[in-house]
Amino acid sequence: MQPLRKSLLPTVLGLLMIFTASASASDKPDHLLTVMTSDSGATQTMALVLTSHYVKRGGSAQILLCDQAAELALQAEPTESEVYKPAPGSAHDLLGRVMKAGVGVEVCAIFLPNREADADDLRDGIGVARPDAIAEQMADPNTRLFTH
Numbered sequence: 001m002q003p004l005r006k007s008l009l010p011t012v013l014g015l016l017m018i019f020t021a022s023a024s025a026s027d028k029p030d031h032l033l034t035v036m037t038s039d040s041g042a043t044q045t046m047a048l049v050l051t052s053h054y055v056k057r058g059g060s061a062q063i064l065l066c067d068q069a070a071e072l073a074l075q076a077e078p079t080e081s082e083v084y085k086p087a088p089g090s091a092h093d094l095l096g097r098v099m100k101a102g103v104g105v106e107v108c109a110i111f112l113p114n115r116e117a118d119a120d121d122l123r124d125g126i127g128v129a130r131p132d133a134i135a136e137q138m139a140d141p142n143t144r145l146f147t148h
Helices: 002-026 041-056 067-073 091-100 131-139
Strands: 031-036 060-065 104-107 126-128 143-147
Touching: 031 041, 031 131, 041 060, 041 091, 041 143, 060 067, 060 091, 067 091, 067 104, 091 104, 131 143
Parallel strands: 031 060, 031 143, 060 104, 104 126
Antiparallel strands: none
């Protein structure tokens, strides 16, 4: 009986490792951090559409706008605000829609200090990100990072 136990032990341990790996592989992140830097309207639109669909499927999301993409955070809609079909509006419009769906939006901490603007120039509901809070989200294994 002893030899049978010795031969079963590696098999049982192997199966246990397989089932444990399968269980952890099915654990998907449930939070999406979308970091947008692009000035391309098409890229911004697609990032917002995908973030919106992620939220509709039950995930939570936050958007960090940096560099040229942070212009979307300003109250005034950009003069060249193009609509890319089949999206239901411009990137500026879509940002407002995802915010209404509960997605938090912030500009990077260096956006306002490096331009002639302040927090009063941001759209209602958009704040300024704290680097430590963003870094904490990025380090969280339940966060998926999505950059554009």
